[in-house]
Amino acid sequence: MALLEINGISKVYGGQGPGGVTALHAVDLCIEAGEYVAVMGPSGSGKTTLLSILGAMSTPSAGSLLIDGIDVYGLSQERQADLRREYLGFVFQGLELVPYLTALENVMLPLAILKEKGKQERALEALERVGIDERKGGRVPAELSGGEQGRVAIARAIVNDPPIIMADEPVGSLDSATGRQILDLLRELADEGRAVVMVTHNPESTEDVDRIIRIRDGRVEEDARLLRVETQPMAAVHTH
């Protein structure tokens, strides 16, 4: 059973009538645990819409999303929120760290609604995992470098130990060297067995991915699994 499975997903904005805009047309996809997938396409192709649906953040007009066999959009809003917390970690475009919270508090953000002990310890572990020193945990984002902010964003995404990571243009605002560090981290997370889905428009960001899905005009144009070797990808296996 795939970790993420979408069947016949369509999304129409503005109603079914003549004024409606179809962002996705009957898309089918399966993503396994440990896969590092890049979703690429030009502006308006539907990749952000696909990400929002995969992330249980936007109800499709048709079709279904199964996460670990659970029909996500058959759940109530409350249960969908629980599912996002348990299964999904997000790295947002521009990182979107909360500016008035420290790095540690940003990582604890998904835990703030839980009545559990040990929240701070979990957050510190996540920061350590991404290579952020505990001392820097007390700084607000403005006091951190771009790379450090990117790491904090990833720490926030993994603090609940989710099996799926969604990244929306995670290195768009970073320089190439810093961006490389972030991409390497995402590769490591995939190697740990998580499914990592990254939306990007930059081909250079896809050097380490296992699979590239190209979308155009709301349809999957290409779905290529890449054979990775130690030095470079040798071939693409097209599955679409």
Add this chain to the structure above:
Amino acid sequence: MTLRDIAFGNLRRRKGKALLITMGLTTAVAAFVLVLTLILSLRHSMDEQLSSYGANLLVTPPASDVTLSYGGATIEGAASGQVAYLSDAQLQAIRALPPDQVVGVLPILLAPLEVEGRRFLGLGTELAQAEERKAWWKVEGRLPQKDNEVLLGLNVRNELGVETGESIRVAGQDFVVSGVLWETGDQEDNLILLDLPVLQELTGIRGRYHLIEVTAARSDAVEPLLAQMTRELPEAEVTALRKSIEFTNQSNKALADFGLAITALIVIVAGFVVATTMLMAVKERQKEIGIFRAVGYKQRHVASLVLMEAAALSAVAAGVGIALGAAGAWATPQLARGLSLVFVFDPLVLVYGTLLAFILGLTASLYPAWRAAGLEPSLALKRI
């Protein structure tokens, strides 16, 4: 970290909006406290002044035929010649009433007096207390201080053609005119006023009175006193002089209604300011709220964040608003001395002011909280 930390952190970051909301709430609370305190102070001052404008209750013997009367009391009675009096025991019963309800008890004895072949009505009472209770009394000269002194009403003075310091013969005895009561426009103009013991000596009527004037401490004490005295003095008639009381009560009510109407208007405007500012803040935070929802926050968590911020600002507004309102109420008598206001502060105003701050702040934030809770998590992916 908790939701409260996020709420307070947001307030620290958005100080401008927090200040605007706090100012709106503070204005409403301050206006409410100011008006409420001024109403209490004004009511207290008017009651104090009321006690210097004469009696508001009259105690008389049971009514009978009247041939000569003062303030509803019998002077010469029915064909049987029987004149009803109030007793000393009844006077003492009235004097025993609580001093926080009764500020004046004035026993009055009336008697026809012959002066130089003419008949006038003599009134014996405690003249010093009477002058204190009747602010309209203006005495040329002074009140009688000796047993052979009298105070004349203006019409009596004019009819007799005497001046202050001159002697007259009253009921066969010599008296000196110590003073003249300037025109009151009432029955006092036609009276010869003496201290009670002097008239008792002249008439031989001791321990008996034609009426007793009672002054209540406050306008709202009159009706309860009327009921109590009616019960405790079954052999007497007790009447409330409602004219001045009603005027005072109506004035109080009109001022209170006006003040509260202005306050209600301020509270409504403040509510709109709070709601609008909160809505603007929610709109600015759409992406941030989308992220909260994306990481698993439910709608009630998001609503709680907004309401916690409102509660925190309401607490600040309560403290500052009450202080400002009380300070304004304290300063008003200093600045408007013509009003003769005395500052009176009821501790319950602290409770009412605090309740108003929280009710207004939270109610005005309900719609913004609902809008925030309804924001979709997909806003987290919104391109800027």
